[in-house]
Amino acid sequence: MQKTMTLLAACLAIGTAAAAPADQDRYAPAREVVADIGRIVTPHGVQESFEVTLGGARQVVNVRGADRDNPILLFIHGGPGAVEMPVAWAFQRPWEDFFTVVQWDQRGAGRSYPLNDPKQLAPTLRPDRYRDDAIELIEQLRKRYGKRKVFVLGHSWGSIVGLKVAMVRPDLLYAYIGMGQVIDFRENERQGYAWVLDRARQDGNTTAVKELEALAPYPGDGAFDVEKTGTQRKWSIHYGGLAAGRDNADFYFHAPRLSPEYTPADIQAWDEGSGYTITTMFPQLAGVTFADVHRIDTPVVMLLGRQDHTTPSTIADAWMRQLHAPSKAVLWFEHSAHLPMIEEPGRVLQALVERVRPLANEAGR
Numbered sequence: 001m002q003k004t005m006t007l008l009a010a011c012l013a014i015g016t017a018a019a020a021p022a023d024q025d026r027y028a029p030a031r032e033v034v035a036d037i038g039r040i041v042t043p044h045g046v047q048e049s050f051e052v053t054l055g056g057a058r059q060v061v062n063v064r065g066a067d068r069d070n071p072i073l074l075f076i077h078g079g080p081g082a083v084e085m086p087v088a089w090a091f092q093r094p095w096e097d098f099f100t101v102v103q104w105d106q107r108g109a110g111r112s113y114p115l116n117d118p119k120q121l122a123p124t125l126r127p128d129r130y131r132d133d134a135i136e137l138i139e140q141l142r143k144r145y146g147k148r149k150v151f152v153l154g155h156s157w158g159s160i161v162g163l164k165v166a167m168v169r170p171d172l173l174y175a176y177i178g179m180g181q182v183i184d185f186r187e188n189e190r191q192g193y194a195w196v197l198d199r200a201r202q203d204g205n206t207t208a209v210k211e212l213e214a215l216a217p218y219p220g221d222g223a224f225d226v227e228k229t230g231t232q233r234k235w236s237i238h239y240g241g242l243a244a245g246r247d248n249a250d251f252y253f254h255a256p257r258l259s260p261e262y263t264p265a266d267i268q269a270w271d272e273g274s275g276y277t278i279t280t281m282f283p284q285l286a287g288v289t290f291a292d293v294h295r296i297d298t299p300v301v302m303l304l305g306r307q308d309h310t311t312p313s314t315i316a317d318a319w320m321r322q323l324h325a326p327s328k329a330v331l332w333f334e335h336s337a338h339l340p341m342i343e344e345p346g347r348v349l350q351a352l353v354e355r356v357r358p359l360a361n362e363a364g365r
Helices: 002-010 021-038 093-097 110-115 118-124 127-145 157-168 185-203 206-213 226-238 264-287 313-322 345-356 358-363
Strands: 046-054 057-065 072-076 100-105 150-155 173-179 300-305 328-333
Touching (some): 046 127, 057 110, 072 127, 072 157, 093 345, 100 110, 100 127, 110 264, 127 150, 127 157, 150 157, 157 173, 173 358, 185 206, 185 264, 185 313, 226 264, 300 313, 300 345, 313 328, 345 358
Parallel strands (some): 072 100, 072 150, 150 173, 173 300, 300 328
Antiparallel strands (some): 046 057, 057 100
16 A cells, blocks of 8 residues: 555646545444435436446546536546545535536546456557547436536646547537646756755755655656655645645645545555556656647637645746736735645535636526
């Protein structure tokens, strides 16, 4: 478990519940309470989980909303492998009054991991395959719920997938929303490393300085080194680069323990799938860049944590200044780092309701 946790921290986000499945049974009564509070009871609401096949791989989708007439918002989670479905209970319920929210466990991740043979799946773990999975999923959602377009919100690694969708199929989207947006992965790592090393030196943290200096040159040329990135992320989390004002992210890592959508076995699958996807995917992400993308033919909204040093927000902000799009907006969350939906949930809800949802009305549903 600990090795996989290190690998998870190494990637663009997040982690697992960090508890053995046997320890999870004691949370069953609490999960029942959370489930009952979050139950959709409105006459025209939707609350369902189902399996889809995308690009030949079986994958799990969860859909929740108070009114089927609301526009669909597809949340594309980070990682690779850091599923959001088991954390969504902590922030998503208010969104569901305004959107039909879709959580999707990507290939090789979370509840989708046990559904496919890892050996057969491994050659397919490429960024463009995830993009195509997302497009197939959107097409299925449109048909299932009778919608013409959807919103896509990409978080962290998911922002790579989501932005790729916006580039090739803008006709499917009311808008693309980026959170923890990746623009240039290598520059992202360079800036994040420089920041945390500077913080450690200012703090007089000799242990951190020694470990971080041993990584130099970081991230270096060629493929990324997962273990090196794990060390960088460890100290970045310690100095608040993942969650502002916190020296750890336990509040987030432990949220799946209360998730009505995840059993102890699902959490174990998440842990195993995350280690699998990260070790397979992360080294190849070194070449991911959108620096030469200057036009997106759908509205683009960025929800950026001012204190995000996991995916430094200044990079996305600079990119947005040169982007041509039907409309665009950068919305800052001053007290957030990489997790605005958890760190400033009220302000994220306000942004989605006031700045994002009206774009569906303008385009027509």
